[in-house]
Amino acid sequence: MSMPSALAEAARPSASSRTSQSKSNSENHKDTAAASALQKLERHILMDGFKIVFDLERSRGSYMYDAATGHRLIDFYGFFGSVPVGFNHPHFDRPEVKEELLRAAKTKIANSDVYSEQYAEFVETFTRVAGLPPLERYLFIEGGALAIENCLKAAMDWKVRKNMAGGRGHARNAAHSVAGGERGTEILHFRSAFHGRSGYTMSLTNTDPRKVELFAKFNWPRVSTPFINFALEGEAREQDVIAREKKSEEEIRKFIAERGVDIAAIIIEPIQGEGGDNHFRGEWLQTLRRICDENEMLLIFDEVQTGLGTTGKVWASQHFGVKPDLMAFGKKVQVCGVMAGPRLDEVEDNAFRLPSRLNSTWGGNFTDMVRSKHYLRIIEEENLVENARVIGERIVAALREISSEHLMISAVRGRGLFIAFDLPNPETRDKLWKGLYEAGVLVLKSGERAIRFRPALDITAEAADEAMAVLREQCGKLGS
Numbered sequence: 178m179s180m181p182s183a184l185a186e187a188a189r190p191s192a193s194s195r196t197s198q199s200k201s202n203s204e205n206h207k208d209t210a211a212a213s214a215l216q217k218l219e220r221h222i223l224m225d226g227f228k229i230v231f232d233l234e235r236s237r238g239s240y241m242y243d244a245a246t247g248h249r250l251i252d253f254y255g256f257f258g259s260v261p262v263g264f265n266h267p268h269f270d271r272p273e274v275k276e277e278l279l280r281a282a283k284t285k286i287a288n289s290d291v292y293s294e295q296y297a298e299f300v301e302t303f304t305r306v307a308g309l310p311p312l313e314r315y316l317f318i319e320g321g322a323l324a325i326e327n328c329l330k331a332a333m334d335w336k337v338r339k340n341m342a343g344g345r346g347h348a349r350n351a352a353h354s355v356a357g358g359e360r361g362t363e364i365l366h367f368r369s370a371f372h373g374r375s376g377y378t379m380s381l382t383n384t385d386p387r388k389v390e391l392f393a394k395f396n397w398p399r400v401s402t403p404f405i406n407f408a409l410e411g412e413a414r415e416q417d418v419i420a421r422e423k424k425s426e427e428e429i430r431k432f433i434a435e436r437g438v439d440i441a442a443i444i445i446e447p448i449q450g451e452g453g454d455n456h457f458r459g460e461w462l463q464t465l466r467r468i469c470d471e472n473e474m475l476l477i478f479d480e481v482q483t484g485l486g487t488t489g490k491v492w493a494s495q496h497f498g499v500k501p502d503l504m505a506f507g508k509k510v511q512v513c514g515v516m517a518g519p520r521l522d523e524v525e526d527n528a529f530r531l532p533s534r535l536n537s538t539w540g541g542n543f544t545d546m547v548r549s550k551h552y553l554r555i556i557e558e559e560n561l562v563e564n565a566r567v568i569g570e571r572i573v574a575a576l577r578e579i580s581s582e583h584l585m586i587s588a589v590r591g592r593g594l595f596i597a598f599d600l601p602n603p604e605t606r607d608k609l610w611k612g613l614y615e616a617g618v619l620v621l622k623s624g625e626r627a628i629r630f631r632p633a634l635d636i637t638a639e640a641a642d643e644a645m646a647v648l649r650e651q652c653g654k655l656g657s
């Protein structure tokens with residue numbers, strides 16, 4: 178599958194951009210400093226992102242400003258879906274909040290060894306706003322991929338110990354063994370999955386080949402992905418997905434029959450993000466739950482991208498009434514990590530109970546935790562998960578209207594603000610993406626020919642409508 182990098186071909190909005198604004202002389206100095214920021218970075222950094230110098234002061238809500246040009250952009254990209262609440266929320270202007278954040282920013286505590294009131298407050302707030310009982314053991318770590326890695330390690334540890342206790346500890350052959358000959362370290366995963374770009378996750382991620390080729394990988398079981406085909410309607414759509422679920426289940430059961438003792442877990446994104454915004458039926462996730470329960474395997478949900486409210490529920494799995502045994506989170510939480518449930522405790526010395534098995538120097542980022550606590554409070558006080566649902570529905574309705582006017586837009590799909598649509602081919606998708614950027618709307622590419630939206634949870638109806646008007650205009654320009 179060939180898929181250009183989501184941010185590749187970064188282009189600068191033209192001077193005639195509808196969002197360009199006139200600037201005062203007092204801003205000129207800042208512009209020069211901002212422009213030189215790009216030059217300074219270019220000397221040392223591969224800059225394949227948007228050529229924007231983010232204006233930390235001026236950016237507000239869903240409107241991002243480029244400090245180098247003064248251009249305003251509507252942010253449907255959200256730092257790759259990691260912005261929980263729009264820029265410069267007034268909550269952060271309160272003197273006591275400012276003081277708390279500054280205090281936290283001065284010292285990076287090693288949370289794994291030295292504890293703090295701030296850490297405790299974060300954990301308490303996180304549990305209140307985003308807790309998913311009975312997943313009550315937590316691990317915090319920096320980065321979504323490392324959150325996944327630690328889910329995998331916990332699952333391997335669980336399965337290998339179960340195998341050893343059951344006398345299944347001897348390797349069948351070298352390909353299925355770990356150093357000591359133990360078995361139970363393989364992770365069953367899906368086509369078009371994206372779980373990060375670190376060591377173990379290289380064996381799972383299979384979207385853009387450039388992201389994984391030439392790196393060492395394990396030959397872990399990979400099966401087809403029975404996502405809903407939104408290009409089909411009604412009964413045809415359902416029949417198609419049920420047939421593909423059956424096929425995928427057969428593939429899984431075949432792997433289990435051949436090497437079930439080696440498979441520690443099944444991992445899935447409840448909605449695949451980078452792979453193309455691929456949605457599943459709840460019945461499919463329930464099937465995976467059943468397979469894991471029946472075959473001494475753990476179910477891992479990767480909610481790094483779907484998590485913290487973006488789908489209109491705190492966690493996407495809550496739409497489907499299925500609970501995983503391990504869940505990875507990151508992005509909008511602003512702190513990455515793992516939640517683990519009671520099945521882990523079937524093994525007494527599991528990785529969440531035995532010291533030294535899962536750890537890192539910082540045990541999550543202390544300053545991020547303090548900021549995250551404030552974001553969580555804002556989300557709670559302003560009912561932003563519900564806002565994501567309501568505005569998401571508004572955007573999807575607008576997209577359906579645009580798709581009825583412009584044939585190039587198809588397969589509109591969304592839950593909350595986790596929204597995407599297809600274009601006829603990668604070239605048209607790339608043209609539309611570029612046109613939107615030049616007209617002042619930042620969006621993301623997804624899969625081979627989709628565009629996805631990942632705005633902040635507090636996006637307003639006005640910002641959403643404005644972005645949809647720009648989209649309509651761009652579709653008109655592309656001419657179909």
Ligand SMILES: Cc1ncc(COP(=O)(O)O)c(C=O)c1O
Nearest residue numbers: 320321322371372373450481482
């Ligand atoms: C579903 C999913 N899992 C894991 C990751 C990896 O997270 P990070 O980039 O923070 O390592 C991402 C990042 O986009 C993701 O979307």
